[in-house]
Amino acid sequence: MxxxxxxxxxxxxxxxxxxxxxxxxxxxxxxxxxxxTRHLASGSAPALAAHAIDGSPVSLDALHGRPVLVMFWGTWCPICRTELSTLQALSRDWAVVTVAMDSGDAAKIRAFMRERHLDFTVIADPQGAMSRRWGVVAVPAGFVIGPAGQIRFRLVGLTSSWGLRARLWLARGGF
CATH class of the missing domain: 1.20.5 (Single alpha-helices involved in coiled-coils or other helix-helix interfaces)
Structure with a gap:
């Protein structure tokens, strides 16, 4: 050779x-x-009970027994905007609750969602109070909550669709 x-x-x-x-x-x-992720909440998920931008009540307690993705984002964040189509697709198969941090009131966020043809659950957090309770200092930031209400995964930054799906599957106990 x-x-x-x-x-x-x-x-x-x-x-x-x-x-x-x-x-x-x-x-x-x-x-x-x-x-x-050092600042993000861990252990039991902090309380999350609010009204979505469409007026419907949202509560983690109501979703108890199944995995939930809680994602914090902002309309002003270019990385978050990149991830919105992933959240839309994910919301068809999994429980997804999002919190729009420092993005204005419900009317402004509804207009943003309508322009982009998005319909997943969004809670307005205009002053960032809910975000602070969860320890969020940068967006996008996400939490995968297991069926028992424990935070199983914490993430910051751009995350792939398959990465989120795998984390939700693992949180469900899918191994």
Whole structure:
């Protein structure tokens, strides 16, 4: 076999280096994630009882017994706007409650939702009081609440649809 062909085939050392590098990346990712979520509520989910922007009552107690995604976002946040279609699709299969932080009153948020053809549950949090109770200092921020009302996952930043679905499935006890 020629020398150039041998160089193209990864040897044991190459695989060990790749494994080491992947482990380092996972540790860095985990550390950053822990740092980003350090302020977020943990343990039992804080109370969430309010009226959605359509006037309907929303309560985590009413959703007890199944996993729920509680997502904090803002109409002014470009990353949040990127995630809205994911939340729309997710809300068809899972319980999703969102809180629009510092985004104005219900009328302003309803207009925003109507322009984008979105109809998932939204609670207005114009002064950020609810967000502070949950420890949210940056959006998007999300919580996956298990059927017993415990926060199972906390996330900050852009999250994929399959990542949210996997977390909800795991919170349900789907393994």
């Amino acid at each position: 020629s020398a150039w062909l041998r160089r193209l085939r990864p040897g044991r050392r190459t695989w060990l280096r790749l494994g080491r590098d992947a482990a380092i990346l996972l540790v860095v990712y985990a550390a950053v994630s822990l740092w980003q």
